[in-house]
Amino acid sequence: MSTSLFQFQPGELPQAALQLRREVRGFIKSEIAAGAWKPAGDFCTHFSPEFSQRLGARGWIGLTWPKAYGGHERSTLERYVLTEELLVAGAPVTAHWIADRQSGPLLLRFGTENQRQKYLPGIARGESYFAIGMSEPDAGSDLAAVRTRAEPSEGGWKLNGRKVWTTYAHRCHYAITLARTGPAGESRHEGLTQFIVDLKAPGVTVSPIINMAGAHEFNEVLFEDVFLPADTLVGQPGSGWHQVTSELAFERSGPERFLSSFRLFQGMLAAAGDNPDARVAEAVGRLYAHLSTLRQMSISVAAMLGQGAMPNFEAALIKDLGNAFEREVPELARLLASTLETRDGAFDELLEECILYAPSWTLRGGTREILRGIIARGLGLR
Amino acid sequence: MEDNLVYDSAARLFNDLATPETMRAVEQRQFPQELWEAADASGFIDVLGDGAGWDNLADAMAILTAGGAAPVPIPISSGMLARRLIALTRLEIEPGIVLAMTPRALNGNIGVRWFWPHDTVGVIACWPEGWALVKAGGSTAGRNYAGEPWWLIEAEADIRERVMRPYPEQCSYEQCQEFLALSRSALMAGAMQGVLKLTIEHANTRVQFGKPLGKQAAVQHQLALMAEYVAAAGVAVEYAVRRWSTGADADVVWRAVASAKIRCGESAGKVAEMAHQVHGAIGFTREYRLQDYTRRLWSWRDEAGTEAEWSHELGRRLIAVGADRLWPSLTE
Numbered sequence: 001m002s003t004s005l006f007q008f009q010p011g012e013l014p015q016a017a018l019q020l021r022r023e024v025r026g027f028i029k030s031e032i033a034a035g036a037w038k039p040a041g042d043f044c045t046h047f048s049p050e051f052s053q054r055l056g057a058r059g060w061i062g063l064t065w066p067k068a069y070g071g072h073e074r075s076t077l078e079r080y081v082l083t084e085e086l087l088v089a090g091a092p093v094t095a096h097w098i099a100d101r102q103s104g105p106l107l108l109r110f111g112t113e114n115q116r117q118k119y120l121p122g123i124a125r126g127e128s129y130f131a132i133g134m135s136e137p138d139a140g141s142d143l144a145a146v147r148t149r150a151e152p153s154e155g156g157w158k159l160n161g162r163k164v165w166t167t168y169a170h171r172c173h174y175a176i177t178l179a180r181t182g183p184a185g186e187s188r189h190e191g192l193t194q195f196i197v198d199l200k201a202p203g204v205t206v207s208p209i210i211n212m213a214g215a216h217e218f219n220e221v222l223f224e225d226v227f228l229p230a231d232t233l234v235g236q237p238g239s240g241w242h243q244v245t246s247e248l249a250f251e252r253s254g255p256e257r258f259l260s261s262f263r264l265f266q267g268m269l270a271a272a273g274d275n276p277d278a279r280v281a282e283a284v285g286r287l288y289a290h291l292s293t294l295r296q297m298s299i300s301v302a303a304m305l306g307q308g309a310m311p312n313f314e315a316a317l318i319k320d321l322g323n324a325f326e327r328e329v330p331e332l333a334r335l336l337a338s339t340l341e342t343r344d345g346a347f348d349e350l351l352e353e354c355i356l357y358a359p360s361w362t363l364r365g366g367t368r369e370i371l372r373g374i375i376a377r378g379l380g381l382r
Numbered sequence: 383m384e385d386n387l388v389y390d391s392a393a394r395l396f397n398d399l400a401t402p403e404t405m406r407a408v409e410q411r412q413f414p415q416e417l418w419e420a421a422d423a424s425g426f427i428d429v430l431g432d433g434a435g436w437d438n439l440a441d442a443m444a445i446l447t448a449g450g451a452a453p454v455p456i457p458i459s460s461g462m463l464a465r466r467l468i469a470l471t472r473l474e475i476e477p478g479i480v481l482a483m484t485p486r487a488l489n490g491n492i493g494v495r496w497f498w499p500h501d502t503v504g505v506i507a508c509w510p511e512g513w514a515l516v517k518a519g520g521s522t523a524g525r526n527y528a529g530e531p532w533w534l535i536e537a538e539a540d541i542r543e544r545v546m547r548p549y550p551e552q553c554s555y556e557q558c559q560e561f562l563a564l565s566r567s568a569l570m571a572g573a574m575q576g577v578l579k580l581t582i583e584h585a586n587t588r589v590q591f592g593k594p595l596g597k598q599a600a601v602q603h604q605l606a607l608m609a610e611y612v613a614a615a616g617v618a619v620e621y622a623v624r625r626w627s628t629g630a631d632a633d634v635v636w637r638a639v640a641s642a643k644i645r646c647g648e649s650a651g652k653v654a655e656m657a658h659q660v661h662g663a664i665g666f667t668r669e670y671r672l673q674d675y676t677r678r679l680w681s682w683r684d685e686a687g688t689e690a691e692w693s694h695e696l697g698r699r700l701i702a703v704g705a706d707r708l709w710p711s712l713t714e
Contacts, residue, residue, distance in 0.1 A: 005578060008617050010624055088709050270705035282690060285697030289644035292712055293618040321610040372606035379609055381596035382586050
């Protein structure tokens with residue numbers, strides 16, 4: 001008798017993951033000691049090709065991929081530990097993040113042998129960076145509304161259209177781009193196809209969209225008669241929707257969905273003083289309880305992913321809960337700030353960053369509203 | 383905690399015997415003797431045993447999770463712990479006595495509240511300095527939100543009668559507190575699963591504005607949030623049980639138990655609130671089952687320390703060891 005509405009199997013980290021944790025901590029310590037970078041931001045905000053290449057040289061990108069494509073054939077739980085250590089340290093992981101988390105696994109699952117050999121080793125070396133070309137002016141959460149079109153052309157396809165909110169397109173090499181290649185059908189999910197678009201190809205124009213924090217991360221990407229060679233098509237023509245939605249658990253269950261404000265939480269604790277205010281102590285304990293539980297949920301899903309399961313429902317649950325947690329940290333921090341011993345301005349800087357970026361956390365990778373719809377369906381609401 | 387044989391057998395027994403009639407009788411101060419004896423005969427109350435370790439902790443929590451999911455109106459968690467204390471100290475007690483355990487001493491020795499109103503009940507009162515088996519007697523002094531009777535003893539008046547005993551090494555005061563907090567957490571996790579299922583069922587069958595409630599986005603979002611809180615509660619309990627059972631350091635176990643009580647307590651309030659909102663007026667009746675769960679959730683989240691108390695102590699300890707230890711302590 002299975003009585004659970006969801007499955008969170010206990011996930012215990014193996015020895016190899018604990019060993020890797022020690023190595024990563026040692027590496028980060030030496031990087032900071034050498035002044036290589038200053039802890040800042042989250043996985044979307046700190047683009048450093050040099051850092052990504054150093055990680056690649058250590059074998060820490062494409063950790064779980066086959067060795068034949070430059071990977072290292074290690075477990076999803078080792079990857080879990082690596083990513084959480086990098087995020088907590090505020091390491092500049094943005095350059096390789098999407099390629100490592102999303103584009104590489106997509107090519108491993110749906111790509112041709114040629115595509116895998118062409119793209120994956122460069123990603124794993126930390127030299128090749130990917131952006132996500134999905135959102136459009138009229139297609140945000142409603143992805144089926146994409147209007148960017150690819151039409152058959154001699155030796156490949158011709159791409160026209162416009163993508164927006166394309167994070168770091170100005171510095172990435174490629175964008176996995178979702179384009180309409182046929183009629184949408186009754187489900188609205190047919191006729192969509194994924195392509196690997198070279199962002200330096202003729203006809204591609206990348207223009208900045210400055211975010212409300214004043215940073216250039218977003219871009220608009222315009223495609224004007226961009227020629228896509230036949231072997232840039234990923235998977236099957238018309239299967240884009242299925243390909244995009246089949247592996248959302250990788251994207252939604254990871255620690256980046258609840259660690260965006262971790263360093264502010266740590267900053268609260270650091271500034272609590274020897275005689276902490278009772279409200280500060282209570283907030284710290286409560287946040288710890290939430291974070292500890294979110295980690296266990298995320299580790300559980302990582303373990304299930306390692307066993308070949310694809311728990312998209314549980315992942316949606318983690319993301320919505322995790323985003324709520326990371327958004328609550330700055331709200332508590334601001335109310336408690338007057339009782340904290342914040343001397344050097346670092347706390348205020350962290351607080352400002354969190355306050356200004358928090359709105360994006362519950363949007364990126366699936367909005368709150370979309371996630372709750374997925375969860376409701378998973379619960380069997382008819 | 384739900385997918386094992388112990389859970390299944392406990393769930394079957396509880397579902398058979400924790401009938402609406404039993405629930406109402408308890409509120410009239412009638413002891414559910416049949417239910418208690420059946421649970422006892424199945425070995426549920428003795429599950430913790432007297433071994434050096436807490437080898438059967440996972441089984442105990444599976445039984446308690448099933449107990450919350452039924453829910454059952456018997457002092458099963460405190461009974462488990464009381465039996466372990468008695469077994470470890472080889473204390474002779476009257477046969478058939480029902481043992482209950484105070485969730486905690488309030489303000490040291492000023493007074494304790496405990497659960498159960500039977501004449502043949504023995505109560506184990508728990509103080510940091512020691513524990514005592516005292517006889518329940520006199521009149522009932524109150525009830526929890528679920529209508530389960532509580533007794534109040536004034537420790538000052540009772541202090542002459544009780545014999546303070548030292549805690550055995552295998553069942554320390556700290557472990558008693560942890561067990562009582564974790565057992566309430568398991569009860570809550572089970573009860574919340576029950577609440578969520580009941581609410582989904584209601585949302586799928588109740589029609590308003592020409593369609594089931596479950597078709598309305600506003601209601602779907604309530605249920606999605608409920609599912610998140612229920613899932614988190616279950617994982618928090620499972621993690622604490624796993625850390626305790628695998629013999630992790632005392633600090634690690636304590637933090638995991640504290641986290642479970644905090645997470646479950648907070649989830650309980652929110653889940654109960656949203657379940658009632660989705661149910662509407664029918665959920666506000668004594669006849670409908672929702673209240674058997676929610677009134678217990680409101681009681682259990684307060685018993686053995688509220689989330690505010692546990693959060694405060696957990697935060698105090700984390701601050702004391704310093705910000706540099708925060709991340710290592712989460713990953714231990």
